[in-house]
Amino acid sequence: MGNEHILLDEFLQSRNRKRSRQREEILNLFLSSRRHVTVLELYREVRKQNPHIGFVTVYRTLKLLCESGLCRELKLEDGIARYEKQVGHEHHDHLVCTKCGRVVEVVDNTIELHQERLFKKYGFYPQRHRMELYGVCKGCKKG
Amino acid sequence: MGNEHILLDEFLQSRNRKRSRQREEILNLFLSSRRHVTVLELYREVRKQNPHIGFVTVYRTLKLLCESGLCRELKLEDGIARYEKQVGHEHHDHLVCTKCGRVVEVVDNTIELHQERLFKKYGFYPQRHRMELYGVCKGCKKG
DNA sequence: GATAAAATTGAAAATGATTTTCAATATCAG
DNA sequence: CTGATATTGAAAATCATTTTCAATTTTATC
Numbered sequence: 001m002g003n004e005h006i007l008l009d010e011f012l013q014s015r016n017r018k019r020s021r022q023r024e025e026i027l028n029l030f031l032s033s034r035r036h037v038t039v040l041e042l043y044r045e046v047r048k049q050n051p052h053i054g055f056v057t058v059y060r061t062l063k064l065l066c067e068s069g070l071c072r073e074l075k076l077e078d079g080i081a082r083y084e085k086q087v088g089h090e091h092h093d094h095l096v097c098t099k100c101g102r103v104v105e106v107v108d109n110t111i112e113l114h115q116e117r118l119f120k121k122y123g124f125y126p127q128r129h130r131m132e133l134y135g136v137c138k139g140c141k142k143g
Numbered sequence: 144m145g146n147e148h149i150l151l152d153e154f155l156q157s158r159n160r161k162r163s164r165q166r167e168e169i170l171n172l173f174l175s176s177r178r179h180v181t182v183l184e185l186y187r188e189v190r191k192q193n194p195h196i197g198f199v200t201v202y203r204t205l206k207l208l209c210e211s212g213l214c215r216e217l218k219l220e221d222g223i224a225r226y227e228k229q230v231g232h233e234h235h236d237h238l239v240c241t242k243c244g245r246v247v248e249v250v251d252n253t254i255e256l257h258q259e260r261l262f263k264k265y266g267f268y269p270q271r272h273r274m275e276l277y278g279v280c281k282g283c284k285k286g
Numbered sequence: 287g288a289t290a291a292a293a294t295t296g297a298a299a300a301t302g303a304t305t306t307t308c309a310a311t312a313t314c315a316g
Numbered sequence: 317c318t319g320a321t322a323t324t325g326a327a328a329a330t331c332a333t334t335t336t337c338a339a340t341t342t343t344a345t346c
Contacts, residue, residue, distance in 0.1 A: 018313050018322050039303085054325040059304070077273075079222055080303070095265055106261050114254045115276055122238055122247055124278035130220075131274040133258055135267035161293050161342050182332085197296040202333070223332070293342070300335065305328105312323070 004031060004070055004087055011068035022053050026061040027070075036074060036082040036103050076103075076132060093131040099140035106133070147174055147213055147230055154211035165196050169204040170213075179217060179225040179246050219246075219275060236274040242283035249276070 008027060012019055029045045030037070043058045062083050065071035074082045076096055091112075092105040111131070119126040151170060155162055172188045173180070186201045205226050208214035217225045219239055234255075235248040254274070262269040 016321085020312070020323060022324070052325090056305085056326080057324060060323085075222070079218070095261060095267060097267065098270060104265055106265070108257050108261055111254050111257045114251050114257075115274075118238060118249050118251055118276060119278050122249070123281035123284075124238060124240065124276070125284055126276070126278045127241055128278075129274065129276045131258075131272070133261060133267070133269070133272045135262050135269045135271075138266035141268055159292085163294060163341070165295070195296090199297080199334085200295060203294085287346100289344100289346080291342105291344090293340105295340070296338100298336085301333080303331095305330070307328075308324105308326100310324085313321085314318105315320090316318090 002031065007070060007087070008065070008068055011070075022057050023061050023064070025050055025053065026058055027065065030062070030065065030071070030083070031085065035084050037084075038080055038082050042083070077134065093133070095133045095135070097137035097140055098134050099136055099143075102137055102139075104137075145174065150213060150230070151208070151211055165193075165200050166204050166207070168193055168196065169201055170208065173205070173208065173214070173226070174228065178227050180227075181223055181225050185226070220277065236276070238276045238278070240280035240283055241277050242279055242286075245280055245282075247280075 004027060005024065008023070009019060011017075026042070026046055029049065030042060033042055033045055039055075039059050039062060042062070043055050046053050046058055062071060062073075062081075065083070066073050070086055071083050072086045074084055074094070076082065076094070090107065092107045093111075095104040095106050096102070115129055116126060147170060148167065151166070152162060154160075169185070169189055172192065173185060176185055176188055182198075182202050182205060185205070186198050189196050189201055205214060205216075205224075208226070209216050213229055214226050215229045217227055217237070219225065219237070233250065235250045236254075238247040238249050239245070258272055259269060
């Protein structure tokens with residue numbers, strides 16, 4: 001059993017919630033799916049393996065994974081929720097190709113620093129931020 | 144007639160589209176409404192003045208104003224479209240209070256510069272970006 | 287000014303992602 | 317094992333937004 005399963009179990013325990021076969025399977029497929037997966041994409045994977053698991057359960061499990069800290073929800077311009085693994089992944093922002101949809105994860109420490117300064121400047125207690133850069137990637141510029 | 148009405152008319156002309164009483168009224172109320180107005184908020188204003196103007200017309204007119212460059216659509220974490228005047232407003236990002244919903248417009252040239260660098264670094268042609276900072280404002284920290 | 291072609295309007299219905307409902311089923315502490 | 321409690325899944329509800337379409341308005345042209 002992978003580390004993530006242990007973390008999920010601990011989370012469930014701590015909240016008086018229960019394990020289930022479905023959650024195990026969905027977590028497994030989530031972990032082996034591509035980054036920035038949508039609910040529908042993951043559901044299709046799940047259904048291949050176990051057609052008895054419902055769409056709503058995938059939805060709910062992804063939300064649960066976000067609560068547990070294993071997963072992070074990402075909403076780009078199209079407004080559709082995408083989910084990315086959190087464990088073993090540092091904070092990062094996203095660079096998105098508006099032609100092919102490719103998503104690159106980026107970090108810039110100077111930007112991070114200046115974001116903190118903006119919070120301070122306006123007297124805000126910082127919680128989180130979102131930064132997305134939209135452009136056309138190398139491949140799509142040529143094509 | 145304000146400058147914005149002239150700009151809208153020119154835009155409509157250039158696209159073989161037509162002026163209308165509704166568009167005039169909606170533009171007026173949009174211009175005098177608070178920044179970051181939602182469709183519903185603006186619709187309520189519109190209805191006060193002219194109950195015959197429909198909800199969908201307000202929707203469509205705001206989209207039209209965005210096309211014309213008079214207006215910019217903004218989607219924060221809640222996913223509800225908000226609209227802000229573009230004319231006479233420089234580019235800016237948003238600092239949002241997660242308690243009271245207050246929105247502050249911010250600019251940081253260093254951040255802008257480093258965003259450009261990120262585009263360059265990954266070989267992207269830059270189109271636009273979105274940056275939102277979420278925290279708790281001074282007033283809400285005390286309360 | 288009249289007119290015809292084309293765009294706009296508004297009410298209702300459709301859409302599409304997400305959430306809720308609820309009865310049946312599964313989990314787990316004791 | 318058992319009862320209390322959580323989860324499941326199908327269907328229905330939600331909610332912002334978009335589309336449809338017949339009636340109306342606008343505007344270019346006569």
